[in-house]
Amino acid sequence: MRIDIITVLPELLKSPFEASILKRAIEAGLVEVHLHNLRNYTTDNYNSVDDYQFGGGAGMVMMVEPIDKCISKLKSERDYDEVIYMTPDGNTLNQGIANQLSLKENIIILCGHYKGVDQRVRDHFITREISIGDYVLSGGELGAAVLCDAVIRLIPGVLGNETSALTDSFQDNLLAPPIYTRPRDYKGWKVPEVLFSGNFPEIEKWREEQAYKRTKKRRPDLLDE
Numbered sequence: 001m002r003i004d005i006i007t008v009l010p011e012l013l014k015s016p017f018e019a020s021i022l023k024r025a026i027e028a029g030l031v032e033v034h035l036h037n038l039r040n041y042t043t044d045n046y047n048s049v050d051d052y053q054f055g056g057g058a059g060m061v062m063m064v065e066p067i068d069k070c071i072s073k074l075k076s077e078r079d080y081d082e083v084i085y086m087t088p089d090g091n092t093l094n095q096g097i098a099n100q101l102s103l104k105e106n107i108i109i110l111c112g113h114y115k116g117v118d119q120r121v122r123d124h125f126i127t128r129e130i131s132i133g134d135y136v137l138s139g140g141e142l143g144a145a146v147l148c149d150a151v152i153r154l155i156p157g158v159l160g161n162e163t164s165a166l167t168d169s170f171q172d173n174l175l176a177p178p179i180y181t182r183p184r185d186y187k188g189w190k191v192p193e194v195l196f197s198g199n200f201p202e203i204e205k206w207r208e209e210q211a212y213k214r215t216k217k218r219r220p221d222l223l224d225e
């Protein structure tokens, strides 16, 4: 998979890809992540990426031309499955969207700033708009980092234990069950006996029940989906 991220703040997006699982995924060649500084595609002497809003109103708008230049250059080099715009008014990211995107070959992610982008960018280039939640960030970069993390860990081979993404919360619209490790008894706080039974169907049944109970209590909305 290849991810091209278009941003005015590439420095904000470096560190998430320089540590832990994402770094290893890149080193293993399972994913390529390329950052593109939108300022390199500007056409005036000031390297402007934004301008005043037609019709008046507070806040600057990201201009169509630098974004067009950047996306068109990328598209001249390869085909893209999706051009995603990070915006608080997009579809809220969930595990289903992450699963779908993890199967794509090449995607572009455009990070919004200021008031957002000229509507013509959305009309003519964007195939999908994603929000990471109902709150406003100062730019799309942190949202893009969250999206990339959620997607990249699902690419086959990225997680050490191939099955571990399958047992994550949300994979079957259930939250994950409680988990324990040593010691078996800490200050009298005991690990449930069933986990030592060696009876794996029994353990699996217990986990499913716990997952269901937890979901019913914390996120009953997931059970309606």
Ligand code: ADE
Pocket (backbone or CB within 6 Å): 086, 087, 088, 112, 130, 131, 132, 133, 134, 135, 136, 137, 138, 139, 140, 143
């Ligand atoms: N840009 C600003 N707020 C955002 C959000 N909630 N999700 C994605 N991109 C954003």
